[in-house]
Each structure stands twice: as C-alpha cells, then as structure tokens.
Amino acid sequence: MDVIAVSFLISTIIAYMLIAYKSRAFTAEEFYVAARRVSPIRNGMATAADWMSGASFISMAGAVAALGYDASVFLIGWSLSYVLLAMLVAPFLRSYGKYTIPDFFEDRYYSKKARLFAVIMLYVVSLTYLTGQLLGVGIVMARAFGIDATIMTLIAPLLVLLYSSFGGMKSITWTQVAQYIVLISAYWLPIVLMGHLWNPIPHIAYGEHVAKVDETVLELKGHAWTEPFWRPYASGTGQLNWLLSTLALMLGTMGLPHVLMRFYTVPSVRDARKSVAWSLFFISLLYLTAPVYAALAGEKEYMLHAMVKELSGQPIDVVKEELMKEAWVKKWMEAGLIKIADKNGDGIFEYGVDTFSIHKDIAVLGLPDMYGLGPIVASIILVGGISAALSTADGLILAMTTAATRDIYKSIINPRATEKKELMVARISMVIIAFVSGTLAYLMAANPVIKAYIAKTVAWAFAFAASTLTPAMVLGLHWKRATKEGAIAGMIAGLAVAVPYVVGVSLGYMEPVSIAGQKIGTIAWGVIGFLVNIIVNVVVSLMTSEPPKRVQELVEQIKVPVKK
Numbered sequence: 001m002d003v004i005a006v007s008f009l010i011s012t013i014i015a016y017m018l019i020a021y022k023s024r025a026f027t028a029e030e031f032y033v034a035a036r037r038v039s040p041i042r043n044g045m046a047t048a049a050d051w052m053s054g055a056s057f058i059s060m061a062g063a064v065a066a067l068g069y070d071a072s073v074f075l076i077g078w079s080l081s082y083v084l085l086a087m088l089v090a091p092f093l094r095s096y097g098k099y100t101i102p103d104f105f106e107d108r109y110y111s112k113k114a115r116l117f118a119v120i121m122l123y124v125v126s127l128t129y130l131t132g133q134l135l136g137v138g139i140v141m142a143r144a145f146g147i148d149a150t151i152m153t154l155i156a157p158l159l160v161l162l163y164s165s166f167g168g169m170k171s172i173t174w175t176q177v178a179q180y181i182v183l184i185s186a187y188w189l190p191i192v193l194m195g196h197l198w199n200p201i202p203h204i205a206y207g208e209h210v211a212k213v214d215e216t217v218l219e220l221k222g223h224a225w226t227e228p229f230w231r232p233y234a235s236g237t238g239q240l241n242w243l244l245s246t247l248a249l250m251l252g253t254m255g256l257p258h259v260l261m262r263f264y265t266v267p268s269v270r271d272a273r274k275s276v277a278w279s280l281f282f283i284s285l286l287y288l289t290a291p292v293y294a295a296l297a298g299e300k301e302y303m304l305h306a307m308v309k310e311l312s313g314q315p316i317d318v319v320k321e322e323l324m325k326e327a328w329v330k331k332w333m334e335a336g337l338i339k340i341a342d343k344n345g346d347g348i349f350e351y352g353v354d355t356f357s358i359h360k361d362i363a364v365l366g367l368p369d370m371y372g373l374g375p376i377v378a379s380i381i382l383v384g385g386i387s388a389a390l391s392t393a394d395g396l397i398l399a400m401t402t403a404a405t406r407d408i409y410k411s412i413i414n415p416r417a418t419e420k421k422e423l424m425v426a427r428i429s430m431v432i433i434a435f436v437s438g439t440l441a442y443l444m445a446a447n448p449v450i451k452a453y454i455a456k457t458v459a460w461a462f463a464f465a466a467s468t469l470t471p472a473m474v475l476g477l478h479w480k481r482a483t484k485e486g487a488i489a490g491m492i493a494g495l496a497v498a499v500p501y502v503v504g505v506s507l508g509y510m511e512p513v514s515i516a517g518q519k520i521g522t523i524a525w526g527v528i529g530f531l532v533n534i535i536v537n538v539v540v541s542l543m544t545s546e547p548p549k550r551v552q553e554l555v556e557q558i559k560v561p562v563k564k
Contacts, residue, residue, distance in 0.1 A: 002143070002144050004379040005144040005377055005379035012387060020101060024170070028423060029099075030168070030296070032168060034170040038266055046174070047170075050176055058365060059364075077250050078287070081249060083258050083280070090273065090275070091457060093260060097556045103258050111478065112411065113484065121468040124464055125177050127400070128457050134153050134438060136394065137386065138156055141267045144379075153442050157393065183383060186507070191296075207337060241520055253462070255465030262275070308340075313348060401430040405425050464495070466526035471534045475534070
C-alpha cells in the first residue's frame with residue numbers, strides 16, 4: 001500500500017464531502033440544474049472535470065508517445081467537439097430551459113415516447129461509458145491501496161455517493177470544480193518542477209527532447225513500435241479512418257448526456273456559449289501538456305528500448321538483471337507495466353522477436369520516477385488521476401439518476417409527486433444506480449475474457465452517442481420539420497447500425513468494413529451510424545405529419561438565441 005497516496009486520497013475525498021455538504025440541494029431545481037446559478041467560469045471548470053476522464057489524465061500522453069501521428073485523432077477530435085457544441089447545441093439547448101436531455105426530447109418532439117426512447121439511449125451511452133470508467137478508477141486505486149482492481153471497481157461508485165448524494169447537480173458542480181483544480185494541479189506539477197532542468201515554459205521548449213526521440217527512433221526504425229513516428233497512419237487504416245474517427249469523436253461528444261446537462265445550469269443562453277469557451281480553455285490546459293509528457297517520457301522509454309536492443313542475444317535473465325539496475329524500471333516491472341518475456345522459450349532474448357513492452361500509462365504515472373521527482377509527486381499524480389476518473393463518474397451517475405427520477409418517475413409513473421418526494425426518489429435512485437453500475441463493472445472485470453475488452457467501452461460510448469442522441473438533437477434544434485416518428489426511427493436505426501459493428505469488431509467476431517480499400521475502425525463507425533440516423537430521420541419525417549405549429553415556431557425562435 002502506498003501510504004502517501006492513500007493519505008492524499010482520503011484527504012481529497014473528505015474535502016469533496018465537506019464541499020458537497022456545504023452546497024447540498026434543498027429544491028428540485030437545485031438538484032437537477034444547480035438552480036441555474038452557475039457562472040460560466042465555474043461551469044467551464046466543472047464541465048472540463050466532468051468530461052476529462054481518467055483516460056484523458058492517465059492515458060492521453062501515453063497514447064501520443066505510443067501512437068505518434070495517429071494519436072492526434074484524440075487531441076483534434078475531442079478539442080474541436082467543443083467548437084461544435086458552442087455553434088450547434090449548447091446555447092440552443094439552454095434556451096429551451098429544461099432540466100434533462102429527455103425533457104428536451106419530449107418538448108421538441110411532442111411525445112412521451114420520444115422522451116422514453118431518449119432515456120433508453122441515454123442509458124446505453126452512459127452505462128457503456130461508466131463501465132469502462134469504473135474499471136479505470138479501480139485500476140488506479142488498486143495501485144494506491146494494493147488491493148485487486150476488480151474489488152476497487154465495486155468500491156469506486158460508493159466513493160462517488162459519499163459526496164454526490166447530498167445535493168445532485170449543485171453539490172456535484174462544486175465538487176467537480178475542486179476536482180478540476182486537483183487534477184490539473186497534479187498534472188502540471190511534475191512539468192513545472194522539471195522546469196529547472198530545461199525550461200520554465202515547457203510547452204514551447206520540449207523540442208530538444210523530441211529531437212532526441214527522433215534520433216532513437218531512426219536508430220530503431222523497422223520495428224513495429226516505432227512505425228507510427230516515421231509513417232503516419234501506420235495502423236493500416238489510412239487517412240479515411242483517421243478523418244472519420246476524428247469526426248466521430250466530435251459528434252460523439254455532442255451527444256454525451258453528462259456533458260450536455262451541464263449547459264442547463266447557467267443563468268442564460270449567452271452564459272452557455274461562454275461556458276463552452278471556458279470548458280475548452282480548461283481542457284486545453286491538460287491536452288496541451290500531454291505532448292510534453294509524451295516527449296519527456298518518450299525520451300526515457302526509447303532510450304530503454306535502445307538499451308534492450310543492445311542486450312539482444314544475451315540470456316533473458318541477464319537482460320532482466322540489467323534492466324533492474326534502473327530504479328524506475330524496477331518499480332514498474334514489479335507493477336507489471338514494463339514486461340519482458342522469452343516468447344520462443346530458448347532462454348535467449350532477441351529484440352524484435354521476444355516480448356518487451358512498456359505500458360502507455362507509464363508516460364504520466366511513471367514520469368516522477370523517471371526523473372527522480374520523489375514519492376510525494378508520484379502520489380499526487382496518482383490522486384489527480386483518481387480525481388479525474390471520479391469526476392466523470394459523478395456526471396454519468398447523475399445523468400442516469402435524473403433520467404430515472406425526472407423522466408421516468410415524475411413524468412410517467414407519478415406526475416403528481418411533491419418536490420420533497422421527488423428529491424427522496426432521486427437520492428434513492430442515485431444509490432441504486434451506483435450499486436447496479438458498480439456491480440456490473442465488477443462482474444465484467446471479474447471475467448478475464450470480458451476484462452480484456454472493457455477498457456474499449458469508453459470509445460464505444462462515443463460511437464453510440466454519435467449514432468443515437470446527436471443526430472436527433474441537431475435536427476431537433478435546427479430543422480423544424482423533424483417529427484417524433486423521424487426522431488424515434490432515426491435513433492433506433494443508428495443504434496442498430498452501431499452496436500453490432502462496434503461490439504462485433506472489438507470482440508473479434510467481425511472483420512472491419514473496408515471503404516476505398518481502407519478499414520473502418522469502431523470509433524470511426526460512429527459517423528456511419530450518425531449518417532444512417534440522419535437519413536432515416538429525414539425520410540420518416542418527410543413521410544409523416546409535420547410537427548405542431550408551436551414546435552415549429554419555437555425552433556425558429558431559438559435559431560438566434562438572445563440573453564434571457
């Protein structure tokens with residue numbers, strides 16, 4: 001057990017609980033939309049924390065270090081998604097003045113069936129996202145506590161309940177602001193501390209480290225792990241898959257319920273636009289720093305590869321012994337993130353034949369060890385990663401809670417429920433959803449076959465969101481002729497196209513489809529689902545009766561939103 005990391009973690013959880021208690025909700029409006037009193041800056045920080053998962057914090061830099069050019073799909077796609085949010089969704093959604101995303105669907109598509117289908121799609125997207133997220137929390141917490149990651153996966157949602165059940169959106173907003181401060185401070189701390197080694201402004205001065213990486217890569221050119229750095233699209237999927245993947249991440253972000261619901265919390269339409277801008281700014285503080293991590297960690301990792309290559313032909317025990325002389329290598333070999341194995345069983349290590357791998361998460365988690373920054377900095381990084389993962393889990397659990405309470409219980413089961421009873425049901429629903437999601441993640445993580453694929457569920461969520469909620473949202477906000485029949489048919493068609501392909505290809509039951517000789521990956525397939533949804537929605541809408549006059553007039557009124 002890492003005593004320092006555990007101490008920091010317990011301290012931050014207690015701090016989050018105190019913040020949540022102080023900002024607890026007393027009314028339904030406070031529980032669902034924080035009374036619509038969240039300033040753009042605070043909402044920007046909360047949205048950034050809500051959206052930046054543990055994967056962004058821990059794995060993004062490693063993805064850049066491991067995938068080279070191909071990793072730019074994440075940096076570009078996720079960043080540009082907020083431009084689309086500001087232009088096409090956030091201000092218009094706020095002008096409707098609702099509490100939940102399905103709330104908007106019923107009002108815009110004048111049908112409780114539309115609300116119900118929106119709830120179903122919300123659960124498909126959110127539960128898919130949350131399952132992978134909880135595994136990430138479990139893995140990071142396992143490293144701190146020394147407990148099996150599967151067990152920690154079950155505990156993670158209970159930690160969220162410790163502070164989120166006090167006040168729904170109001171308390172979660174304030175805790176997410178605190179979580180953002182913790183995670184971004186933890187992410188920047190090692191880079192700032194290392195400024196004395198090379199430059200106090202690392203974001204404009206890591207070129208020399210990239211040059212060293214380039215030299216090493218050229219020496220090792222020809223091995224599969226270096227290929228992404230000297231040949232773009234080295235994964236074999238080509239430019240088309242890169243383009244579609246980037247677009248899918250943009251479209252998928254526009255349909256994530258836990259992100260969209262944050263724009264209901266600001267006072268006005270103008271503030272919704274501002275909060276998107278602030279969100280992008282706060283997110284960029286991490287994303288612009290990820291390449292710095294990639295360059296610094298990459299230099300050490302590639303030097304390690306060069307060292308291992310020099311030892312090629314030696315007995316594998318000798319190679320392991322030499323590697324263990326490096327303190328940081330020894331630590332992460334024992335943790336299982338650096339692996340070396342005699343693949344052909346001849347007792348001799350051959351570089352390029354036998355297994356030698358460095359896990360991508362080392363780029364962030366291992367950087368303090370690589371450069372001797374000490375255990376305190378390493379523990380702070382770990383706590384930052386946990387805060388990032390928990391902040392996203394907050395939003396996902398709240399999105400599903402509001403759907404269960406506001407969109408199912410209040411709207412369909414008991415429309416006459418008092419506000420007090422509604423809040424009671426909301427808190428009970430949050431406990432049930434946290435327990436169910438934690439149990440589901442635990443059962444999946446406990447299965448060794450499924451566990452190998454569970455991390456991919458985060459990417460699945462973007463494909464599912466792009467194929468279901470995003471098209472209905474965009475058409476509903478900008479095309480007054482879109483009908484309830486079109487929206488429902490489009491969402492069903494998009495889901496039917498997305499789920500079998502994404503799951504089938506990921507699990508190896510299907511071969512990827514090729515377009516113009518280029519394979520289309522599971523993330524990129526979200527664009528195909530989006531297009532199918534749009535086409536079906538438009539065709540069915542034109543074949544059915546047009547929406548009521550009040551709906552069409554409302555769509556026209558919000559095209560040029562004004563401050564309320």
